[in-house]
Amino acid sequence: MDVRTLCLGALMGSEATGYEIRKMFEDGTFSHFQIASLGSIYPALTKLTQDGMVTFVEREQENRPDKKVYQLTSEGRRTFLRTLLQTRPGEDRYRSDILFMLTFAEELPVELTEALIDEFAARHEMTQIQIDPENPEKDNCPLAHGRDENGAPSPGCRFVAGLGQAMCEATLDFIRRNKDGLIEELRTRKDKKT
């Protein structure tokens, strides 16, 4: 899924600026399973405009730079849905430097191992908060992706968010149950070596 398609998807819920789209991927609905940076979003929006998939309105703001609010065209909407129907979804890919590093825990100072696990846990707690569909979603993005006029999340979004929550929960739970044991085992092994 290239950034163009991702942008179309982000605009399915409501109009948005490039900056807001990035936020959807950074802290919002999409945050735990897709990413996109501004450097790729802006060119994508330009291209989509050229192709007639989106239009934008320039909106002046007080005390803020002007912004371009993008909106799907019916052509864009159709194209996006067609893409969804035709695309065989790519494989999931999960990359984690921390897990890779933890794999070598035996070669690392125990303090580092512990710090890595703690950071891993902290990040997952963060994610858990970000994807909670019921709670805040902050103030902004009143009509963010997957919400109807009343702000209620769509079934698909609730499902995906719930799945994300479950994954985070399981991760945190596993760490709670196994961290101390691992640290202890590593300490014991180090002692034996000396």
Next chain:
Amino acid sequence: MDVRTLCLGALMGSEATGYEIRKMFEDGTFSHFQIASLGSIYPALTKLTQDGMVTFVEREQENRPDKKVYQLTSEGRRTFLRTLLQTRPGEDRYRSDILFMLTFAEELPVELTEALIDEFAARHEMTQIQIDPENPEKDNCPLAHGRDENGAPSPGCRFVAGLGQAMCEATLDFIRRNKDGLIEELRTRKDKKT
């Protein structure tokens, strides 16, 4: 973490060919949290050889093409460990086309939604099997990464593998508990619209 570092890590456990390294990432220990393709592994190994991080021995085989078996040099080992100590681990990134698509379940045919969920589940079942540290690890890779001379996985590897298992388990569990409800809800909504 670039492919070079990943290759060094893969060679920490035992000597291996480029082909075998890819297998570690594709089906082995690393499979659920890192990936690398042959097109990036081979150039990486060439570069690492030039830099004195690895050496290789050409081994002739019967009924098989010759292979280059790579091995860490002590310099390579030191460099790798230094990298681990110095590198701030990058953020985890998880990308999933399927989850992205499921977010738009309301706009999709219910059959497609169901197929997507099933495929998601199937892939996670696959992963679960691949990362099981106790079980098969097939026949090959007798001294794969994270195993000592007796084939026992290191504590770090066991921890990471257990975490992966827990995540898969949670995912599959969530699907078991929520799939039918979602499908039903989508059907009801579609009925109402007509």
Next chain:
DNA sequence: GGACGCATGTAAGTCGTTACATGATTCC
């Protein structure tokens, strides 16, 4: 004063994927 949030955009460069090229063997 400096960092951060809002806001857009470009350009250079990295990194990796995909596809191509080759070739023997084994299994269906």
Next chain:
DNA sequence: GGAATCATGTAACGACTTACATGCGTCC
């Protein structure tokens, strides 16, 4: 006969990241 596994390698291409460029406002 064709596909898959083992095995290595290159080259083109594409996609995204990073950094740069600009500028105002707010908060500490």
